Amino acid sequence: MLDYLIKGAIVVDGTGADRFVADVGFRDGRIDAVGVITEDAAVVIDATGLVLCPGFVDPHTHYDAQLFWDPMATPSSLHGVTSIVAGNCGFTLAPVSGDGASYLIDMMARVEGMPKDALEQGVPWDWNSFGEYLDRLDGNLGVNAAFLVGHCALRREVMGEDAVGHEATPAQIDQMRVLLAEALNVGGLGFSTTQSFTHSDGDGDPVPSRWATPEELLTLCDEVAAHEGTTLEWVTDGCLSGFEDQEIDLMIDMSLRAQRPINWNVLTVDSAVPERSRDQLAASVEAERRGARVVALTMPTLVGMNMSFLTYCALHQLPNWGAILSLPITERMARLAEPATRISMEQDANSPEAGVFGRLTGWGRYRIGDTFSSANEGLKGRLVADIARERGVREFFALLDIVAADDLQTVLWPGPTDDDSESWRMRVDAWRSGYAMLGGSDAGAHLDRMCGAPYTTEFLGDCLRGKQLMGLEEAIHHLTDMPARLFGLRDRGRITEGWIADVVLFDPNVIDSGDVVMVHDLPGGSGRLSAEAIGIAKVFVNGELSVDANVPTGVLAGTILKSGRDTDTVLVGNP
Numbered sequence: 001m002l003d004y005l006i007k008g009a010i011v012v013d014g015t016g017a018d019r020f021v022a023d024v025g026f027r028d029g030r031i032d033a034v035g036v037i038t039e040d041a042a043v044v045i046d047a048t049g050l051v052l053c054p055g056f057v058d059p060h061t062h063y064d065a066q067l068f069w070d071p072m073a074t075p076s077s078l079h080g081v082t083s084i085v086a087g088n089c090g091f092t093l094a095p096v097s098g099d100g101a102s103y104l105i106d107m108m109a110r111v112e113g114m115p116k117d118a119l120e121q122g123v124p125w126d127w128n129s130f131g132e133y134l135d136r137l138d139g140n141l142g143v144n145a146a147f148l149v150g151h152c153a154l155r156r157e158v159m160g161e162d163a164v165g166h167e168a169t170p171a172q173i174d175q176m177r178v179l180l181a182e183a184l185n186v187g188g189l190g191f192s193t194t195q196s197f198t199h200s201d202g203d204g205d206p207v208p209s210r211w212a213t214p215e216e217l218l219t220l221c222d223e224v225a226a227h228e229g230t231t232l233e234w235v236t237d238g239c240l241s242g243f244e245d246q247e248i249d250l251m252i253d254m255s256l257r258a259q260r261p262i263n264w265n266v267l268t269v270d271s272a273v274p275e276r277s278r279d280q281l282a283a284s285v286e287a288e289r290r291g292a293r294v295v296a297l298t299m300p301t302l303v304g305m306n307m308s309f310l311t312y313c314a315l316h317q318l319p320n321w322g323a324i325l326s327l328p329i330t331e332r333m334a335r336l337a338e339p340a341t342r343i344s345m346e347q348d349a350n351s352p353e354a355g356v357f358g359r360l361t362g363w364g365r366y367r368i369g370d371t372f373s374s375a376n377e378g379l380k381g382r383l384v385a386d387i388a389r390e391r392g393v394r395e396f397f398a399l400l401d402i403v404a405a406d407d408l409q410t411v412l413w414p415g416p417t418d419d420d421s422e423s424w425r426m427r428v429d430a431w432r433s434g435y436a437m438l439g440g441s442d443a444g445a446h447l448d449r450m451c452g453a454p455y456t457t458e459f460l461g462d463c464l465r466g467k468q469l470m471g472l473e474e475a476i477h478h479l480t481d482m483p484a485r486l487f488g489l490r491d492r493g494r495i496t497e498g499w500i501a502d503v504v505l506f507d508p509n510v511i512d513s514g515d516v517v518m519v520h521d522l523p524g525g526s527g528r529l530s531a532e533a534i535g536i537a538k539v540f541v542n543g544e545l546s547v548d549a550n551v552p553t554g555v556l557a558g559t560i561l562k563s564g565r566d567t568d569t570v571l572v573g574n575p
Contacts, residue, residue: 002027003543005041006505009052014484014494016477024052026501029543029557034497047505050537053476054493055082055502056456057483059437060233060265060297062086062112062445063145064093069122069523072142072552076443076453078533079513082502082541083144083484083492083561086444088265089235090194090209092150093123094133095157095179101125103156106202110312113446117524130183134560141558142546144502146487146567148233149183151193151209151220163208164201173216177223184224187562189487190231190260191224193217195247197237198317204326214250221258229488229567232262239264241355242276248283255292255572261486266440267296268356269430271422276356277430284435293572295486297440298430300459300478302416304516305450306369306529307360309336309400310408313449317357319348329408336400346396363395364388365415368402375405383415428469431478437486438478447528454513454531461512461534472508488568489561501543504536511535 002025011034012019023037033039061084063073073084086092091112096104109116127133130149137145155163158175168176180191193209201207224230232254238247255262269277280296287294307313309325309332316322324335324345335341348354349361364385371379379387379402388398403410430436438459441452456479462468463475470478484493491499514532522528532550539547544557561567 002032002037002039002041003043004540004545005037005039005044006047006052007044009047009050009505010508011495012051012053012473012476013496014054014476014480016473016481019051019473024495024503026540026543029501031495031497031499031501034495045505045538049507050505051472051508052495052503052505054480054495055504055539055541056080056479057083057487057489057493058441058443058453058456059085059263059439059483059487060088061441061443062088062091062114063443064091064147065108065114065119065123066444067137067141067145068124069118071140071556071558072546073145073444074552075451075530075533076441077143077539077552078536078547078550079454079457080504080506080533080536080539081143081453081456082504082539083146083489084443085146085148085189085487087148087150087189088192088233089199090151090192090207092130092147092153094127094130095153095183096125097128097157098160100153100156103202104153107152107207110202111199111207113449115447115522115524115526118522118526120524122523130188131186134187134562138560140556141560142552142556143541143558144492144561145558146189146561148190148192148231149180149188151191151212152207154179155208155212159208164205164211166211167213168216173219176216177219180220180223181226184227184230184563187560187565188230189561189563189567190233191220191258192233194234195236196239198240199235214253217250218253218257221254224258224260227563228569229563229565230258231260231487231570232258234262234264236264238280239266240268240357242279243283248286251283251294252287252290252292255287255294256290259572261293261295261570261572263295263297263437263486265297267298267430267436268359269298269423269427270359270418271420271426272418274426277426281430281433281435288573291573294435296430296436298427298436298438299440299452299455300427300431300438301455301462302419303441303450303452303455304413305446306448307412307414308408308410309403314357314360318345318360319351319353321345321348333404333408336404342397342400359417360414362415362417363399365417366399367413367415369411369413371402372406372409376402376410424467424469431470437482439483447522448518448526449529451516451529451531454533457511457533457536458513460506464508464511486570488570490566490568501540503540505538507535507537509535
């Protein structure tokens with residue numbers, strides 16, 4: 001007897017092939033049969049008119065901490081994600097010992113926007129090694145989770161306080177390599193690191209991995225080559241502003257030394273600066289020419305991110321803004337009131353040095369969120385452009401007047417500057433190039449600032465009823481089989497007999513994401529942004545029902561995806 005029999009579904013198998021109507025049966029966590037099935041089943045589901053596809057794979061999350069208090073990895077799992085990759089950007093919670101946990105808590109709170117209370121109260125911190133960290137999660141997961149080994153934790157564990165501000169000695173690099181080997185031996189998916197100027201620790205200093213020499217990075221990549229089913233991920237300045245030649249050379253060398261693909265986050269496509277994304281993808285072409293493989297992650301939706309002049313956010317990354325926005329509040333407000341400061345900030349934000357953060361400068365498109373003063377009563381939901389027009393002032397000045405009235409607490413929602421048809425055409429070209437892959441949600445990070453997790457359902461809704469940039473079969477291929485193959489996920493990413501039953505059943509007529517809202521369910525009472533899924537009928541993880549009618553069932557059928565055991569080796573040069 002089958003465990004589940006799904007009758008009459010519209011099957012989109014993940015390969016990009018045409019859809020077909022069929023019955024699909026599960027037994028012992030795997031897809032037992034696809035076709036016309038007459039065998040009895042413990043549970044029979046009528047799927048007439050519904051699409052059955054593989055579970056979605058999110059290649060770039062930061063659920064490393066959240067999984068301890070939320071093993072379902074919400075909202076991702078509600079939106080059909082059955083497998084996640086965490087430990088990205090060089091940030092993991094292991095290995096750790098001594099005062100390392102305190103350092104990692106402060107670093108993750110600053111660099112990934114995880115509330116400190118949640119990290120302190122919701123994470124047990126009762127491990128030292130990477131293997132002990134994995135063991136602490138194994139058996140208590142509602143999704144499948146693979147974890148890269150983060151460079152920052154490795155470096156801090158070996159070098160202590162000297163991890164910041166110092167190059168590693170040859171002996172220390174060897175120690176890092178030993179720790180990396182131990183982590184990969186117990187199932188770490190690979191190695192991740194950051195060299196990006198945007199990543200600072202709790203003290204405001206560059207995070208540990210930013211002090212690494214190329215030789216340190218390459219030595220650790222050598223270790224990755226010695227372990228089956230592993231991969232690489234990194235972030236560098238050029239991911240945001242365009243690659244310098246030395247960055248291209250380094251990531252190609254990393255791929256060649258590891259003999260593994262390397263992916264980076266995140267490719268931003270904007271028709272206003274077409275040369276930036278074009279040149280970034282050219283790095284993948286050059287890598288292919290040299291026998292390496294470099295893959296850019298890029299989002300298929302425009303993820304809104306709220307801003308505030310009170311707390312740390314992306315506005316700090318605009319040229320010369322950080323020094324002003326880091327001042328004590330009273331002094332900060334005084335500076336922001338000065339006409340000369342306002343003019344210089346506006347000019348700096350529009351300068352070429354702003355790079356990708358120049359997307360934040362469409363001040364008139366900012367929509368006012370929550371306000372906190374009588375002077376701003378009635379402004380919530382309104383565009384700054386309309387308010388500035390009524391007041392007869394510059395849009396940037398109007399915005400600053402609004403936040404000043406709220407003692408800088410105003411919640412701001414920047415409007416997209418790259419929602420034009422040419423930008424979307426360029427994105428489709430990038431997706432189809434073979435050098436870019438959908439992903440980059442950052443789910444589990446920047447919890448009160450953004451909500452990228454629903455990109456799967458929002459993208460499908462857009463493909464079916466919105467911009468219709470590509471067909472359903474191609475869209476699902478990009479969300480399932482493509483990331484599964486990049487990471488070598490064994491028997492996942494397709495609906496094929498004998499493969500693991502990670503699948504999603506949804507209504508194509510309504511599939512979408514709901515509005516982003518603030519929920520207060522974190523340890524310590526902090527809030528995070530979330531969104532309901534629309535049209536997700538059922539989600540199966542390893543053949544067990546994990547989400548039913550958009551509601552988690554409480555069944556924790558997920559597993560740690562361990563390198564070598566659950567992943568095959570993907571060698572460079574293999575698209």
